[in-house]
Amino acid sequence: MNSQQQLRNAAPTRVISLRLPSAVDTALIRSANDAGRSVSSGLDWLLSNSFGNCQLFRQLGECPDVWDAKLDARIPTGTFEQLKIATEQLAIPISVYVRKLLYHVYVTKRLKYVKADGHYTLAGQHD
Numbered sequence: 001m002n003s004q005q006q007l008r009n010a011a012p013t014r015v016i017s018l019r020l021p022s023a024v025d026t027a028l029i030r031s032a033n034d035a036g037r038s039v040s041s042g043l044d045w046l047l048s049n050s051f052g053n054c055q056l057f058r059q060l061g062e063c064p065d066v067w068d069a070k071l072d073a074r075i076p077t078g079t080f081e082q083l084k085i086a087t088e089q090l091a092i093p094i095s096v097y098v099r100k101l102l103y104h105v106y107v108t109k110r111l112k113y114v115k116a117d118g119h120y121t122l123a124g125q126h127d
Contacts, residue, residue: 005092006021011076011077011078012076012077013040013074013075013076013077014074014076014080015072015073015074016043016071016075016083016094016098017070017071017072018070018071018094018099019061019069019071019072020067020070020098020099020103021064021067021068021069021103022069024063024069024102024107025069025071026107027107028042028043028102031032031106034056039056039073040069041076043071043073043098044073044076044079044084046101046102046105047075047079047083048079049113049119049120049121050080050086050121050122050124051082051083051085051086052121053120053121053123054086054089054097054122056111056122056123056124057090057092057097057100057101059124060110061094062100062103062108063099063100063102063103065112068097083097110121110124110125111124111125
């Protein structure tokens with residue numbers, strides 16, 4: 001682990017807690033494990049790299065109402081503050097933002113991450 005990761009891990013955190021479909025929860029867990037990350041770290045990466053293009057959320061529907069799993073994850077306070085700003089701009093709750101992100105990345109695959117200018121950002125995929 002490099003010093004920047006250690007600093008982030010030692011930084012104050014906020015808890016994100018929400019209900020979501022079990023298929024989405026399972027996909028997040030699998031993705032985090034495949035990347036050698038914790039679920040919290042995986043969610044932090046997904047969120048942090050979504051803020052630059054979060055306006056994509058305006059054209060996407062909410063995920064189905066079958067929320068049979070619960071996600072509890074600790075993310076750095078800085079990520080949480082960025083999440084609050086994004087959700088205020090979109091006029092949606094934090095739980096809706098996180099559910100939409102995860103649902104459309106893992107289930108519908110209408111969102112993906114692309115590398116641009118040396119960092120990853122959220123992009124839409126069209127059928």
